[in-house]
Amino acid sequence: MNAWLQQAIERGQGIDDWLSPARARALEALSNTSWPTRRTESWKYTSLTALEQLDLTAESAKQQSTVEPIPGVDCLDLVFKNGVLQTNLAQMNLPAGLQITSVQTTSAVQQVIATTLFSQIKPKHHLFGLVNDALAGDVLFIDIEQNSHIGQPIRIISLSTGGHESHHRVLVRLGNQAKATLIEQALGQQNSLSTGFTECDLGEQAELEHYRLAMHTGEAIYFGGCHFCLHHHANLNSTLIGYGSQLSRTDIDIIHNGEHAKAKLNAIYLLGESEHFDLHSTIEHAKPNGTTEENVRGIVGDKANAVFNGRIHIHRDAQKTLAELNNRNLLLSRRGQINTKPELEIYADDVQCAHGATVAEIEEEALYYLMSRGISRSKALVMLNYGFIQELINQMPNQQLAQWLEPQLRARFKEMEVR
Amino acid sequence: MLTIKNLHARVEQKNILNNLNLTIKPGEVHAIMGPNGAGKSTLGYVLSGREGYEVLDGQVDFQGQDLLEMETEDRARNGLFLAFQYPVEIPGVSNMEFMKESVNAMRQHRGEEPLTAAEFLKKAKEACKQVQLPLDFLKRGVNEGFSGGEKKRNEIMQMILLEPTLCILDESDSGLDVDALQVVANGVNSQRDGKRSFIVITHYQRLLDYIEPDFVHILANGKVVKSGDASLAKQIEQQGYAFLGLDTSEEASA
Helix, strand or coil: CCHHHHHHHHHHHCCCCCCHHHHHHHHHHHHCCCCCCCCCHHHCCCCCHHHHCCCCCCCCCCCCCCCCCCCCCCCEEEEEECCEECCCHHHCCCCCCEEEEECCCCCHHHHHHHHHHCCCCCCCCCHHHHHHHHHCCCEEEEEECCCCECCCCEEEEEEECCCCEEEEEEEEEECCCCEEEEEEEEEECCCEEEEEEEEEEECCCCEEEEEEEEEECCCEEEEEEEEEEECCCCEEEEEEEECCECEEEEEEEEEECCCCCEEEEEEEEEECCCCEEEEEEEEEECCCCCEEEEEEEEEECCCCEEEEEEEEEECCCCCCCEEEEEEEEEECCCCCEEEEEEEEEECCCCCEEEEEEEEECCCHHHHHHHHCCCCCHHHHHHHHHHHHHHHHHHCCCCHHHHHHHHHHHHHHHHHCCCC | CEEEEEEEEEECCEEEEEEEEEEECCCCEEEEECCCCCCHHHHHHHHHCCCCEEEEEEEEEECCEEHHHCCHHHHHHCCEEEECCCCCCEEEEEHHHHHHHHHHHHHHHCCCCCCCHHHHHHHHHHHHHHCCCCHHHHCCEECCCCCHHHHHHHHHHHHHHHCCCEEEEECCCCCCCHHHHHHHHHHHHHCCCCCCEEEEECCCCHHHHHCCCCEEEEEECCEEEEEECHHHHHHHHHHCCHHHCCCCCCCCCC
16 A cells, blocks of 8 residues: 555544545545556556655745636635635625535535535546545535526635645536536645545536636646536536646546537646646546537647546447547647547447547748748747637637636746747 | 849759849839749748748848848848748637737837737728728638638738838739739739839739739749740740740649
8 A cells, every 4th residue: 555545544534524424435445446556557647756755844945826816707716725715605695596515514405415426426436536535624515506597607716835735625516407607726836735626417408617727836736626417408618727737637527417418628738847737538428419529739848748538438328429529739849748548439339429639849831921920930939839729718608717817828838948 | 122143042952943143123023924843932932031942052132131141030020021822821820919910020120119909900900901801800810711812812911011122922813813813913003102122923924914013034944034024924925935945844833
């Protein structure tokens, strides 16, 4: 047994609340788990050495992250700092149809609902998902009543600061025909370890606009997960922005559990220096007539390392499924690395599926065209690189959020060493 | 304006330009015609500084400066403009962003303040109007999904915005119907002010009905084999290149 995992299990055994039965199952699974190595398929390109050597008493040089408002977007902000909820839920002015509780305040009735979500949508095979099951303290439960349309975006910010280990968990239930927007922003630069897992259940004809901004950089180790269960005619539109840190991984699972569900997933990762970012996505088409459109684009500079694994699994009953997965990468440096693997597993015979993955360098012709109009080489490179992901930014349903993100992404580019 | 002396250049180990000489004075319009593979497009690329086009010998003086020593972007900033035969599609970079960067790079070079968004938009709208390009083309990705004719008009729109001193039009007429041809030609003619010079590369005399050249040069095997006035183009149109004793059987593309 790995030493870190061993002590995590021990700490988990000390937690006692109404989630204990589920936590106990996770602890049991963890004690039967073998620690991943490079020979473990889903960890082939992501080494856990940084975690094994983690010393949270070590000094951290980088600055602390802060919570910034998004201009023009009036969010319901929920702030976690090192896994502890900072927001006073009782004082929040929530629109009708929306209830937000934490593990201490969840009513007995809601506990029953929350129990049907907690660790029920997220597949059991995610090692750090199990760790989060066992250790997440302030489990947040966001419950949106059926037919309720929550116009105000709900933003969950999780900050990690130096010397801390933290685990936060979010459960979201959208009742039938409910609508909501969820923005999840994870930040941290300093020497720390955090996990953040979210499970969302989308009722019949429910619509969720979702953003996960996995912005851990520097020494902050991060394991994140977004897991969605879509019922009849549910509609998910999700955008992921990934930065890289010394070790950062996000797992996404979308399960089509009702007919005619629609999922759109756009993901962007931008990596510089010697950052590492790993994105694993799995789309399960369990029912017929589902649609999935997944576009993943990444730019990798310097000595950075990107891993993408995109799996689409179409079950035997999932006839008339329409699924597309596309991964495009731009490599700015010869020292950078991209490992991409799209996987299609199809057991139904009447489906339309396509997948593809490419790794390219900047097109010389486009570069020449821009330079022939007086634009400098370095400026042209930034424009072209940005253009590569601008297409996905343009597809973000909330353009004010896009406008807020843009200068941050551009600034990140400028720091990335080209060639 | 431009003096080309004894220019030799090659692409991918193949010699394309062989002892090319050409002198262009301010305000002049020079048409360059010639069979496929003569080196017409290569001349445009060499002058604008495209990578992979290697100059082996010769000099090019552009407004008193050694053009061949300049970087691609500096040639543009000093007033050289190439309208591409095949404009490049760049999805994700909007035409507006592209031209704003470009115009402001030119202004910075001249020591002028960058244009504000509003000032730029006004100019861009005027330029679009001149070549009958709908305004929403400014918001679209550079040449993304444009038809052949729209791409050519977009090139002329850029030329109008950038106000170069020497414009090289590389087959700006190819693939255009008569109406589009007229729009492109009107755009070019509107920029003739007695100081600005043009090199018009074309296969067909047709364009020269609309843009009247001061000189016509026939390029073959990488050099100018005959020069004359506008009547030379008409002669080519009627008789082909055969009367010049050129072998035009080789359909190489350059």
